[in-house]
Amino acid sequence: MKRSIVLALLLANAACSPSSTTSTTTQSASGTLAGVDQALINKAVKPGDDFNTYASGAWFDKAEIPADRSSTGVGYDVFKVAEARNAGLIQAALKANAAAGTDERRIADYYTAFTDMTGIEQRGMAPLKGQLDAIAALRDKGALSALLGATMRADTDPLNASNFHTENLFGLFVTQDLNRPDVTVPYLMQGGIGLPDRDYYLSTTPEMASLRTAYKAYVARLLTLAGVSDAAARTDRIIALETKIATAHYDILTSQDAHQATSWKRDDFAKKAPGIDWNAYWNSASLPSQQDFSLWQPGAITKLSALVASEPMEAWQDWLTFHTINQVTAALPKAIDDASFDFNNRTLNGTPQQQPRDKRAIASVNAQLGDAVGQIYVGKYFPASSKTEIQGMVKNIVAAFDNRLAKLEWLSPATKAEGRKKLQVLIVGVGYPDKWRDYSALEIKADDPVGNLQRARLAEYQHQIAKIGKPVDRSEWWMTPQTVNAVNLPVQNALNFPAAILETPYFDAKFDAAANYGAIGAVIGHEISHSFDNLGADFDSTGRLHNWWTPADLKHFEAAGAALAAQYDAYEALPGLHLNGKQELGENIADVAGLTASYEAYRASLGGKEAPVIDGLTGDQRFFLAFGQSWRTKMREKALRARIATDVHAPAPWRVQTVRNLDAWYAAFDVKPDQKLYLTPDKRVKVW
Template sequence: MSPTPRRLLSIAVSAVLVAGLGACNAPPSQPPQAAAPKPAPAPSTKPVLGTFGFDTAGMDRSVQPGDDFYMYANGGWMKSTEIPADRSSFNSFTRISLDTEKQVRDLVESAAKDKAATGDLRKVGDYYSAFMDEAGIEAKGVAPLKPQLDAIAAITDAKSLSQEFGSQLRADVDLLNNTDFFTDRPFGVWISQDVNDPSRNVPYFVQGGLGLPDRSFYLEGGRSAEVKKAYQAHVQKVLELAGIADAPAKAQRIVALETEIARVHATQEQTNDVQLGNNPWTQADFATKAPGLDWPTFMQAAGLSNQKDFIVWQPKAVAGISKLATTQPLDTWKDYLAFHAIDRASPFLPKAFADEQFAFYGHTLNGTPQQRDRWKRAVSMTSNVLGEAVGHAYVKRYVDPKTKERAEAMVKNIVAAFGKRIDALAWMSPETKAAAHAKIDNLKVAVAYPDTWRDYGALEVKPDDALGNAQRAELFDYKRNLAKLGATVSHDEWYMTPQTINAVNIPLENRLIFPAAILQPPFFDPNADDAVNYGAIGSVIGHEISHSFDNTGALFDQTGRLHNWWTPADFTKFAAAGQALAAQFSAYKPFPDLSINGKLNLGENIADVAGLATSLDAYHLSQQGKPAQTLEGFTPDQRFFLGFAQAWRGKYRDEALRNAVKTDVHSPGRYRTMTVRNIDAWYDAFAVKPGQAMYLAPEARVKVW
């Protein structure tokens, strides 16, 4: 999940501005952000690319590749690049997003200005216009939120509290595709294929209820304790802005309640363990396994009263939160629910609310100096809520079919290379190899954009109701997901929009998606030579393929079922390689007091190691018969590894980096670049010798696939 809270209303996860990669790599979301006096100078959106597609000016050749390959490839860029004032980080994804954001802005604003626009484009224009109507929002004050606050005030007992909990349930988490486990509502639900029977859909029930990104912020000392104190001040300020009496005492009780919720929450590592998460419950089990809430009332309010079975991902947390519903004072729960309703709605309320939300989530939590311009927030939210409507227009105007064709050809080559790597594994038995081949042979890949587009006909959007539009959009998406229950499983849903700069592996479907927007420099450049493209987008493609065989993906068979297809001896060897890789990454320390969590990041790191090796194989296979050319002073393999390292360049503000290390399943870009230490060809390409800082003895290099 992302290191900042994911709030569909308050911190809309941008369908344009994403930064990460992996089986579900959603990066840190950018909260709506408030103005600050002096913005840092914006970095150039386009590096100075050499003739063959990589940034020679961005290198630092005074650094030896074997001592610090990341700085060798990116040192010049690191010295010259400033993080924009309205961002907590800046990386290759952000660089692409600046251009993509302008393109999407043109589409969205054109729809808003076109009075003759109809259908989905009319909705796109009206959603944007409603959010941009600052005067109208200011005039309404908190009145648009009054019905929800009145419903919370009317809670009188456990039954009506259960009713409110159930009515708030939304499809706002994604366990296996986007690794998004965060919801500030008491619980979240993800509706997808059953891990035990992917021919049917089930609801996955997920822990929630925290305002801070993770339980550790409530339970640890140091900076976490400081953030918790600042959060309590934020809660108080939000209540005061809404005119709620006795705000200081209520804020203290709300944070104390969230601390109790944090105590029952599963950890990040536990939550990322798919086998621990596979807990089938019947609806009747909730009353016996999680007593406290009136579960029939909850299910009725959530639209799930006819659903017989669920998968409960964190059963102890669900039981713990249910118990807290009756052991904590009812008035405290009502204050808690009122605060979160206001906080969640803040971007759609008067400016003081949006500014306060940024002051905490953007500035205090992530170190971002300045709030993003309102039009940027409006574009992001519109593109998120009406993603495929915007995406359809984006594809028509900006996506070259030839780019799609070339990317599909690269995917085919890299999939074939992975198959050859399976054949070459000396430690794997024929039985396990056959099962692995069945999986790779059945892998489905979607590139650029969907064949059919989502229908937004049932979504009501008004040009003068920003908060109502956001609330109806959440409910629309929830009902769309509920409709999957009992329906035939479909394998054509896109979990990312074409304008999303990312990629995803879908383990329950044995399927990959590569949206159009990532097929841009520095990941994919039609003018770059093959070595650079295979190092950049090729390693991304290899990464996503390899997610089907990482420590989580390897537990699913070719149909997407959670099923052990390994011989015991082979799985023991595979697990040992994973443990070695986890230990390797856990030795990296972004801060003196904070190390990379190699266990939390293991799936992504396996995918990086295997994906990079596979893409290099595919590049070599694609060059059969072609002479190896030295270009701009670099051999093909050197250009390949430079393409990889420059794709992962990035800078963080300290606060954001700390949050990412604590909560993100991806290692920061500098450490992802360290993957090269496990690739023999990198040592040969750059003459890396014993005694250099990055050198690993051959027996210490981790080979997973």
């Protein structure tokens, strides 16, 4: 149920060639920038045959994916701006010699520890010795249950980020109860695998079989480098156990369905999920008196608990040993770090080369001390004028969506009223949160990178469980300001638009309205529309999960969704590899509905007048070209395969083709019936 626009996936593994940073946008007589880079357009391609290649084809011809990236695209242009700023802020913190206990000192010490490779090599595996000795000393399943509880972290998020993966046996997510919006509860989620998804263990395709072989080699290599004896036999036991764990898992499509979540009392665990000593587990997880829990994948929890009882202690000790090491490889000696990169980046995603240590350090500081950096970031780089202008755009796009709802003939009055109420009470955060995270209890040491990582993750866990039983904070942010992304929070009925995404070319106060609405406006519309996609539409205006639709309304909505899923199923990304329209449905609905709402908000902003022609382009042409160019992306084949297998978003080239569902696009580019993207009016999906 990924709510974010997911530029982050591109940014984590992307970089841009010099050609992607040079704009040839020109000014009109009024001084307004067109906001469209005409140098990127491939005019040899008809827009109606392939709008992605038409909008950015000249860039595709020249762009090269750097060796330390699995993809390249416009999102990384924006990310590089934020990264450079973050680097400057961290360097300033290093020079400040701030007092102990301040956030500046935490930032400086974390960065220093992470980049001190001499110290990391000298310490070797010593930072993990106590933990590995404790694993080796386990003698019974009660002690094992306690250790499993002690190592659980708040590292999953099914609602805001479609993050269903944790290496720990279970992950925890804390938010309001799906049926009681005023109650905050912990959600227990499946985990325990090192590969990205269950299909990597169970699929019979040659590609997946090859990755399993490579993973087995990696496990053995990591154990050997860490000085663990009998690595081959231990690896066999680890792979066998993880395969059983994967077999117990829900698949990604089922995991997106909030309806399968269920509530258990503490006493229910012993009866419904025997195998774990649940009292020992919850006591060690710092939840000794918690009585109410939600289980996101209850069937998997039952099966995983049974494995704790049925599988030998030796296998669990081997599994714990590997994952304890695997979760902190970036803070361990270079040979171990390199082995992790070789499998997780080179083999899984096709990235040939590791990123420089300083850039990885910046990313790690942001991951573990995000609000500390973010508070400084917005104070220096996010002007009040940008916040005001984006808030105005959000208001206009919400109004456009509301206007569409009001006019829908197929939607009954009752369903329409609740939908419009969701829009009326929608909370929109722009730039940064109202409240900042308090890191005062987090100890960061300049000579302990492993400990810093582990303590930061524990601090995040403690922050999350501290919310249990307290009133729901609907204004809470789930992204840092320096993140180039955006997100819809379904149970909070809220949106976050971090400062770092509100930059050129997504947004520029000097750009023509068409470009801003086509780029950042489509992002805003996308996030608004998530409240009404196939998953968000399950939640009412209070964030409660229940059916607020009439049967006839729901039937019409599901038919439109099925048509859109079929449209995306037909796209063939690689020979024999099609997109998964059902897996991506929520995101594709948000793309279509969001682009439509942003387009109508743009037209409304003209006040009934026609937009000026700039650079020979009409306003509508600039709108759609800005949208297309904002998604230009080049991705390595392995990364593309991984994306299709595990992600709920369509890859960028097919997100650009969203335009084929909007009537205005056909008129703007004179698209003809004999062109490849042409859909007859009755086949153009209009979910909202």
